[in-house]
Amino acid sequence: MTWLVTTLRHYPEIAIFLSLGIGYWIGGKSYKGFSLGAVTATLLVAIAIGQMNITVSPNVKSVFFLIFLFAVGYGVGPQFVRGLAKDGLPQALFAVVQAVLSLGAAVLVAKIAGYDLGSAAGLFAGSQTISASMGLASDAINRLSLPAEQAKALLNAMPTAYAVSYIFGTVGSAVILATLGPRLLRIDLVAACKEYEATLGGTKELGGAGQAWHRYELRAFRVLADAPACGKTVSEVEALQPNNTRLFIERVRRGGTISEATLDTTLQADDVVAIAGPRDQLVSVLGGGGPNGDDGGDSAVAVRRARVVEVDDPELLAVPAEGVDVYVTSKAVDGKTLQELATMPLARGVFLRKIKRGPTETQIPIMPSTKLHRGDTITIVGRTQDTTAAAKSLGVLDRATNVTDVAFVTLAITAGALVGAVVINVAGIPITLSTAGGALIGGLVFGWLRAIHPTFGRIPEPTVWFMNSVGLNVFIAVIGLTAGPGFVSGLQNLGIGLFVWGIVATSLPLILGMLIARYVFHFHPAILLGVCAGSRTTTAALGMVCDAAKSQIPGLGYTVTYAVGNTLLTIWGMVIVMILA
Known part of the structure; x- marks a missing residue:
């Protein structure tokens, strides 16, 4: 002892x-x-x-x-600013x-x-x-x-x-x-x-990390011999979709070979194609059978029309996919509606999940007439190569990582502490935030800036918890x-x-x-x-x-x-x- x-x-x-x-x-x-x-x-x-x-x-x-x-301020900074908004x-x-x-x-x-x-x-x-x-x-x-x-x-x-x-x-x-x-x-x-x-009613966001249900999926379908898609290119097949439907052919298995689908790839009978899109559209356009597995109902009609059968092909579906945030900076997309953007090459294979705008990160409804502006932060979902290409055209990609921007953390704490160290004498009484109070204010400011301009200062959530x-x-x-x-x-x-x-x-x-x-x-x-x-x-x-x-x-x-x-x-x-x- x-x-x-x-x-x-x-x-x-x-x-x-x-x-x-x-x-x-x-x-x-x-x-x-x-x-x-x-x-x-x-x-x-x-x-x-x-x-x-x-x-x-x-x-x-x-x-x-x-x-x-600083970690406290960084974590609640966006909420603090939103608290000053009217709502x-x-x-x-x-x-x-x-x-x-x-x-x-x-x-x-x-x-x-x-x-x-x-x-x-x-x-x-x-x-x-x-x-x-x-x-x-x-x-x-x-x-x-x-x-x-x-x-x-x-x-x-x-x-x-x-x-x-x-x-x-x-x-x-x-x-x-x-x-x-x-x-x-x-x-x-x-x-x-x-x-x-x-x-x-209806404001709760469904799908995403931690949930079994996902809004966007990738599923495999075999093209039957008499399918309308046979002999047509991928671009022609995707153009056959009903209005307001966004389904994309991502990969093709022909025999024992798997290849990435391009717009000029021609589909043949017995090809197995990986098709990405919203779950409800995959079900309504390509889904098989009625509610009890019978041959009735609207979904069965869609199957007879599309002439494809869903199959299990893990190798074909092993596609790197992600959901990422993109900070919009491109002048080329500024002021364009989502309907206009959907026709551009950057939109192929990419699905828009969320739009945040302004200092209070206001969520903007996703509608065909919604306009995208520089300074918006959007969340897109798709194959890694598609989200990367789209981000390059839209602005700055903010991909999740487990690496902390240590330079940002230390310099932000330094800046806040320096401000807090300033002492103002009022009637002989020293008034100061102190370095601790300055670090807290610094966290609030930089946490808010990070939220509305996600091009710097990433601190992964586990790191924030540790700090x-x-x-x-x-x-x-x-x-x-x-x-x-x-x-x-x-x-x-x-x-x-x-x-x-x-x-x-x-x-x-x-x-x-x-x-x-x-x-x-x-x-x-x-x-x-x-x-x-x-x-x-x-x-x-x-x-x-x-x-x-x-x-x-x-x-x-x-x-x-x-x-x-x-x-x-x-x-x-x-x-x-x-x-x-």
């Missing part, structure tokens, strides 16, 4: 990884639906290991916290109101209970379940020019107050929103969600290791009163927020509790609300409010110190 203590003191990096390993393991366990989560578990483990008086450079904490905040403006405004209520409750409780700055900041972070705010609170305390011992005592008190108040902050907020909320507001969640879902989760938890581990020695004495001094005050700081703004959302903002009952959960950034509460509603509809009110709430509640860590100081 002596050797272990000495080793951890000499190599504090081992203590950090040990805290993370045990913290993530414990945080992943749950009992009757309740889990500490990785953040709280890592903090408690680090505090326990910190009893060995382990010293960690504060620079480690700062580096990982900047990474975390999300009421939700964004409510998130501001909820954030102010959360800050006000914590300030009120701290003043009544007489807590110091560190305890107040920790109480706010724990009761509002916003651990990231402790980073900005720490920066703010360090800028107060306090004696070193006093500043250290305040910083050590912060994780103590956080750990004690976080438990009810997580469980209590979920219970208040999911259980008390419907009764208090007299809402029938299940009925409200069914009614709201009915008003959305977000590990960045925060390394920061939390260093806090716990540093504060470990003072945790026990701090808990003895603050006692059960801190837990009780944490209940007040959690419950008061949530109850007021629900009433304001219902009677001032008049949100639809189906999304109201989701809006409240997002404003408080409590995912556990959203899960319980969706369970109670037997629907995922409440989640529609979560994203915009989460983006705004997560940003403001994090910044409030600095603001609460400034107010109470």
Whole structure:
């Protein structure tokens, strides 16, 4: 044991990884639906290991916290901007109101209970379940020019107050929103969600990754001897399709040879052709048999007309295909309708799935008369060679990759941190975002720019998760290791009163927020509790609300409010110190 203590003191990096390993393991366990989560578990483990008086450079904490905040901003940047558009403006405004209520409750409780700055900041972070705010609170305390011992005592008190108040902050907020909320507001969640879902009819996008059903398919058909396609070229056969039908012959098997189909390829009897197109068109034009496999119905008529039979040919269908985003920059396609573009060579074998336009990434309906403009981001589906060729004619291809644009990440964090480092003195009071706040704002700006101009700065989702989760938890581990020695004495001094005050700081703004959302903002009952959960950034509460509603509809009110709430509640860590100081 002596050797272990000495080793951890000499190599504090081992203590950090040990805290993370045990913290993530414990945080992943749950009992009757309740889990500490990785953040709280890592903090408690680090505090326990910190009893060995382990010293960690504060620079480690700062580096990982900047990474975390940038990842948060990058992830919610597009949603944050969309929240300022007209459709999300009421939700964004409510998130501001909820954030102010959360800050006000914590300030009120701290003043009544007489807590110091560190305890107040920790109480706010724990009761509002916003651990990231402790980073900005720490920066703010360090800028107060306090004696070193006093500043250290305040910083050590912060994780103590956080750990004690976080438990009810997580469980209590979920219970208040999911259980008390419907009764208090007299809402029938299940009925409200069914009614709201009915008003959305047809807006849900079907197909794509993670779903068994796909809108676009590649299927193999054998050409019969008396088929109209026999003796005709591929271009002639594709021209025989009914109006508004887009089916393309991609490959041909003749005997034992497979070749790529070209427009001048002539089809013969017994050729097996790979045909790509929307599933409904493949069924209606080439599908075989009626609903029970008989020879009746419209599909059977189509088969007799086309004279093709579907076959299983895995080798023929082994075609590289993908769905990719393309940022439109070509002057040649600017202002052209989709109907006009469909006749151009670039459109052959390519299917349009989505169009996003403008700073708010507004989805544009896909109709024959819809015009494509420079600056649009479109999602196209097809063979890799077809999507590549189309992208070359349309603009810039943004193909998914597992490689992170590290140069972008580091320079963006640098730019944000430099802006945050600027200090403006107002009446002798230093006002600054701090490097941490600057990194958060930098993430918001660059995340939004990446969404509307996807030609740079790709960060794969797993990387964003890693930066977000590990960045925060390394920061939390260093806090716990540093504060470990003072945790026990701090808990003895603050006692059960801190837990009780944490209940007040959690419950008061949530109850007021629900009433304001219902009677001032008049949100639809189906999304109201989701809006409240997002404003408080409590995912556990959203899960319980969706369970109670037997629907995922409440989640529609979560994203915009989460983006705004997560940003403001994090910044409030600095603001609460400034107010109470």
